[in-house]
Amino acid sequence: MDDLVARFRAGEEAAVREVHQRYAGAVRTVARSQLSDPELISEVVQQTFIKAWRAASSFEPGREFAPWLYAIARRTTIDVIRREGRQAHTTVDEEQEAEPGTSESFEHVWERWEVRRAVDELPAGEREVVRLSNLEGFTHEEVAMRLGVPIGTVKSRSARAYRRLASSLRHLDLFANQTGVAHVEGGEAQ
Amino acid sequence: MNEHDREDELSEDEVRQLDALLSNPDLWDAADPADEDAIVAAILAEAAAEPEVEAAADPVPDNVIPIARHRRWVAPALSAAAAVIVVLLGLGIVNAIADRPVDGEVELALDGTDLAPDATATARIVDLPAGSRIRLDVEGLEPAAPGTYYEVWLRQDAEIGVSAGTFHLRGDGDIELWAGVSLNDYPLVTITVQEEAEPVSSGRVVLKALATGG
Numbered sequence: 001m002d003d004l005v006a007r008f009r010a011g012e013e014a015a016v017r018e019v020h021q022r023y024a025g026a027v028r029t030v031a032r033s034q035l036s037d038p039e040l041i042s043e044v045v046q047q048t049f050i051k052a053w054r055a056a057s058s059f060e061p062g063r064e065f066a067p068w069l070y071a072i073a074r075r076t077t078i079d080v081i082r083r084e085g086r087q088a089h090t091t092v093d094e095e096q097e098a099e100p101g102t103s104e105s106f107e108h109v110w111e112r113w114e115v116r117r118a119v120d121e122l123p124a125g126e127r128e129v130v131r132l133s134n135l136e137g138f139t140h141e142e143v144a145m146r147l148g149v150p151i152g153t154v155k156s157r158s159a160r161a162y163r164r165l166a167s168s169l170r171h172l173d174l175f176a177n178q179t180g181v182a183h184v185e186g187g188e189a190q
Numbered sequence: 191m192n193e194h195d196r197e198d199e200l201s202e203d204e205v206r207q208l209d210a211l212l213s214n215p216d217l218w219d220a221a222d223p224a225d226e227d228a229i230v231a232a233i234l235a236e237a238a239a240e241p242e243v244e245a246a247a248d249p250v251p252d253n254v255i256p257i258a259r260h261r262r263w264v265a266p267a268l269s270a271a272a273a274v275i276v277v278l279l280g281l282g283i284v285n286a287i288a289d290r291p292v293d294g295e296v297e298l299a300l301d302g303t304d305l306a307p308d309a310t311a312t313a314r315i316v317d318l319p320a321g322s323r324i325r326l327d328v329e330g331l332e333p334a335a336p337g338t339y340y341e342v343w344l345r346q347d348a349e350i351g352v353s354a355g356t357f358h359l360r361g362d363g364d365i366e367l368w369a370g371v372s373l374n375d376y377p378l379v380t381i382t383v384q385e386e387a388e389p390v391s392s393g394r395v396v397l398k399a400l401a402t403g404g
Contacts, residue, residue, distance in 0.1 A: 011237030013230055013234060016234075020230075021221070024222075024225065025221055029216050032219060033216070042224070044223055045229075048231060049229045050229060050236075054236075054304070055394055058393075058394060058395040059395075065393075068394070071384075071385050075385060078337070112214070115211050116216070131218055132213035135213065135217075162200055163199060166200055188217060
């Protein structure tokens with residue numbers, strides 16, 4: 001990761017694209033938690049990576065890159081909200097208000113960031129199975145038909161994906177209580 | 191609820207919790223390729239305008255001030271200051287010395303990074319029985335914005351460090367912090383800007399210096 005950050009800091013195009021591809025989804029999750037306007041969400045994403053590049057010279061090698069970038073994404077989101085001079089989602093409709101991922105405080109955003117990162121790090125085949133099952137609501141049989149693979153493959157991919165996610169997210173203490181993220185964000189630094 | 195035969199080794203609660211998390215549409219919101227192109231274009235343009243940005247990659251840049259170098263001028267400076275104070279005391283202008291130098295105290299100059307290029311700070315650090323006392327004199331650093339604060343760290347390297355406390359600079363006054371480790375063992379001093387409730391160092395260093403020994 002240090003090498004990638006160093007190349008990112010140097011403005012190497014491939015590194016900038018790789019950093020974006022690794023973290024863009026998570027950054028969008030932060031922005032979408034507070035904003036509904038697609039243009040503002042895009043602005044937050046773009047500004048977050050540009051600010052990160054500008055500040056990369058002060059990033060301490062060896063540190064965790066993700067929490068550092070998360071802090072920038074969060075601050076950028078707040079700045080956009082303040083600039084717009086309104087609270088997030090003042091124009092969203094009731095359906096959007098009811099969505100669990102919108103119009104929420106930042107209390108759970110770190111949790112969402114981490115979950116998004118864990119999902120993005122799944123192998124593509126496993127991620128697609130989980131997406132079709134959880135977002136689209138398909139059964140394993142339906143997923144198998146859509147992907148053109150045996151149902152056993154779908155089941156094994158799903159099992160592996162869930163184990164990976166559980167392992168990746170265990171540090172959030174999600175499984176100990178429903179407010180695990182508050183525990184994480186309230187922890188002592190270092 | 192999805193089919194459960196994938197959850198070998200996971201409890202029902204764990205599966206239920208994961209199902210709830212994974213059903214959030216935000217998780218599946220695809221990144222916009224146009225964003226990536228815009229980011230690359232902006233960074234490449236700015237990088238081309240500022241090729242020297244790479245020079246800042248050195249984790250111990252030229253803002254590092256060795257203790258030894260400072261001690262050479264600190265001692266005469268303190269002597270001169272002491273002489274002035276004695277005169278002022280004699281004149282009745284000063285009736286107290288709040289910050290009398292302490293044996294073993296070292297002075298470290300911190301310089302601003304790209305995040306705070308106009309900032310400077312002097313840290314006077316002394317090992318006392320209760321821990322390391324750090325007195326900071328900061329100049330040119332903006333008060334922390336609402337929702338943020340500054341945090342001082344003593345580090346062995348970029349990975350291992352101990353927080354020495356926090357401050358915000360929203361008013362006048364001395365900054366005195368304490369650390370449970372010694373500058374001898376943790377010679378890198380950094381100050382980061384933090385978001386409230388941030389779980390770890392943000393990595394956004396605004397001031398730093400390295401004590402290289404006396």
